[in-house]
Amino acid sequence: MAELNNLKGPNLYPRRKPVNPSQWGVAAPCSSEQFKSDDNKHKPLAKQWHHYLSIESANRMPSSLKHVVTHLQDPHVISLGGGIPSADFIPFEEITFRPLSPISSGSQDRKALSTVKTTLYATKHDITEGASIYDLTTALNYGQGCGSAQFLRWVTEHTEMVHNPPYADWRCSMTIGNTSALDMCLHMLAQQGDCVLTEKYTFSTAIEMAQPLGLNFIGLEMDHEGILPESLSEVLSNWNPELHGNARKPFLLYTIPTGQNPTGTTQSFQRRQAVYQVAREHDLLILEDDPYYFLQMNEYASSNEGHSGTGIRSLEDLFMNLIPSYLRIDTDGRVIRMDSFSKVISPGARLGWITACQQIIERFQFHTDVSTQSPSGLSQLAFFKLLDDYWGHAGYVKWLIHLRNEYTKRRNVLISACEKHLPKDVISWEPTHAGMFQWFEIDWQKHPNASHKSLHLLEEEIWEESIFAGTLLCKGSWFCASARKGTDRIFYRATFAAAPLHKIEEAIGRLGKALRKAFRLEEDITF
């Protein structure tokens, strides 16, 4: 990660290649390839994956209207081609953003920071006037499915610095977030009736997305480090189509390796290597959904409460402490990595990106061009101004260190409150090390109605009791990958991301009360 040191000082981008100015025009076609460093040229190419494409994806062709814009790279040509409105007919003349400054390492003083009065702005004429390479004329008009060249450059550079994929022909393409990216990947790779491997408990939206497409999620066994490679290997080695509606042997692993949603588990480097090895043996593609990558924390120790506790003070510290991603160890090009800005900048902007080998990215872009079209230009412009013009890569990393410290603090407050207020006889947890979520297990067999009520009903009753007490959780059953099989355990997911920091202890206190009431425990033990 030594590259990051080069990004300090006035010349933030010493390695950037010169580009043709037509690169920055309205809906100008572009590719990550233009922005990758030459170091990539010496790497081997990805394996071939065409045999895994769905019929839908294999049949995709490039969009005529997106492609026609390539002819406008010649400034002599007058366009009577695409139905691209004149900038005069777009009624925004100027936009400004007042951002936070990139937080200095270790700084906890947010009030001091909010006095910084930097204002980022864009008008319609910044490109023609040479004031910027990205302006309102470009951002508010049509774009390409891969995103604007301006912001795709930053994303490509960031990906190379952080993940440095070990094969040559990797590419990035912008997305409107990981949910949409996963939806498009499932359409690209899976056919009705296919089985997709995933953590036993996983992102409920992924389950709800896959089910109407006729896909079956197969939940793999987990421990405190997430997926067990032995479970993955066992399912694949003993695949019996007859037990799965005659489905072919799975070739897709969908995993959330860091701060897994909902269990909060994080796969160690060794765990990732072991899973990747099984993926090679059975020739899997890995869908790496990793929105919480930078929300990795240190171990919880009860003395941590209220302190950042992570000891992260510098860029070097951060990168020493980040577990390498699947993309970083992906010598075969079998990983499709989905990154999102939702958890680290803003969910509402709907911006993320996907990184994979060129064959996959091409299919993805063909789909984007005829569905989502492109991410919002306003979102891209705001992020470009913040991340490229103002913070730069090094400033962004400082922000990530700040977030890591803040989330660690929140996690510590939550866990402290749990230790103080929850009846450990009936609820248990392992402190989470990344992301936004804490997973709780209920010892339902101690519930007074355990013998004559279904687990489903008990889960619902305890959940409603908690809401009645004033604390909203998510029910574990929403996240059960193999919905039809059900489960013989009761879990709840809590997040320490949403509530005001000073309310977290109160919320856990209420949960404790609700549990005592539901389980008819004496009130005065710990509360």
Add this chain to the structure above:
Amino acid sequence: MAELNNLKGPNLYPRRKPVNPSQWGVAAPCSSEQFKSDDNKHKPLAKQWHHYLSIESANRMPSSLKHVVTHLQDPHVISLGGGIPSADFIPFEEITFRPLSPISSGSQDRKALSTVKTTLYATKHDITEGASIYDLTTALNYGQGCGSAQFLRWVTEHTEMVHNPPYADWRCSMTIGNTSALDMCLHMLAQQGDCVLTEKYTFSTAIEMAQPLGLNFIGLEMDHEGILPESLSEVLSNWNPELHGNARKPFLLYTIPTGQNPTGTTQSFQRRQAVYQVAREHDLLILEDDPYYFLQMNEYASSNEGHSGTGIRSLEDLFMNLIPSYLRIDTDGRVIRMDSFSKVISPGARLGWITACQQIIERFQFHTDVSTQSPSGLSQLAFFKLLDDYWGHAGYVKWLIHLRNEYTKRRNVLISACEKHLPKDVISWEPTHAGMFQWFEIDWQKHPNASHKSLHLLEEEIWEESIFAGTLLCKGSWFCASARKGTDRIFYRATFAAAPLHKIEEAIGRLGKALRKAFRLEEDITF
């Protein structure tokens, strides 16, 4: 449209109902129903359409995570539920927009307008401080698939004023543009192997979207008013599955009724009524893709050049001159109308909306919640500030009148140039009355190589000749609905939207030269 008169003056929104303040919170659930006028209560309900849902759509369930937010309407509840980041972790503190003023009717003086210095702004604290109902805290966080309550209200009101659907249970839901909306509608309604009826030439992106899904577009015959109802009736009355790969009888009509892309044709009110009648007889659903609705112009007369020529000076004038939409005559609730801001405000914002009966909108939202998630909050906030806070409905209509006049001027310049510069022996056109496109037919039989080159090759050669001369057009074959059948005619599509106004004549002059060269006509006839 008398309602519009009520929207002048200081109280722009006299009919708005009071709403609960929790309506404006982060990811707060909402529905058009909250914002429709009471007049709708007296209308009949839509017919039932569940029998047309695809298996995929019928299997959709509400999203657990979007639904859980409903519990936060109670301010007592502390959320440890959704992974919604705290506003502190979103590094934008303030945003401002400098918009154009709503153009006064008939004003052509754009320089005077740009001196208006109104600035719209939003901070993170506008809602808590009572300064606005929409702020950065809300816009930059997660949203609902239907869009933000704040902007959905404006969209619902606009739809009621302009289209006033004649049934009670209509709803709107925000989209990220008509391309994505159509993609989702096809997934909602069509199954692999289905045939979808459409204009003989249609939006190339729709063709490219449908083909990989295994859908076949059937192109209907057209005249200068678009689809011929007789052609629609004939295809349906004589449906023979064996001629269409055993496909069931079509029940979807995809049409662009106004300024059709690519032919530029506009269906008259009588034509729409006749098509709707056939749709009733054969129980069709109509996918009304209408981004150019407000770009309707008057007839072209050659004396018009350079003048707005439409005589539209007031709101009443405008509405007298707008052809009613399919939605407006849709007593059965069989129309799914797709509106877009791409052609009237900004394509890059990726914002539009869909209007249909409640049954359809519910399915659409279930899909949105687990795919696109929601339109960009920055885009919604910018549009809310412009259209609700600043312009209001009446100001927006003034802007639409301005656009209509400007597009009319551009159309007139283009057609004048065609009359002056194009060799009428080999190219012909009917001046367009709406939208952005002019459709040209080539008399290819006069081409010197007509006897020994394929139409495909001739089309390509003439196209390249035009690009070589410096004018970019779109090839007609890109828009051929029934791609496999091919066509025995050559067309090109030109837009008058993209080029600077003063370049349009030059572009057409170059096209004239290219045609003369390709057809070996003498240079000096008209140029």
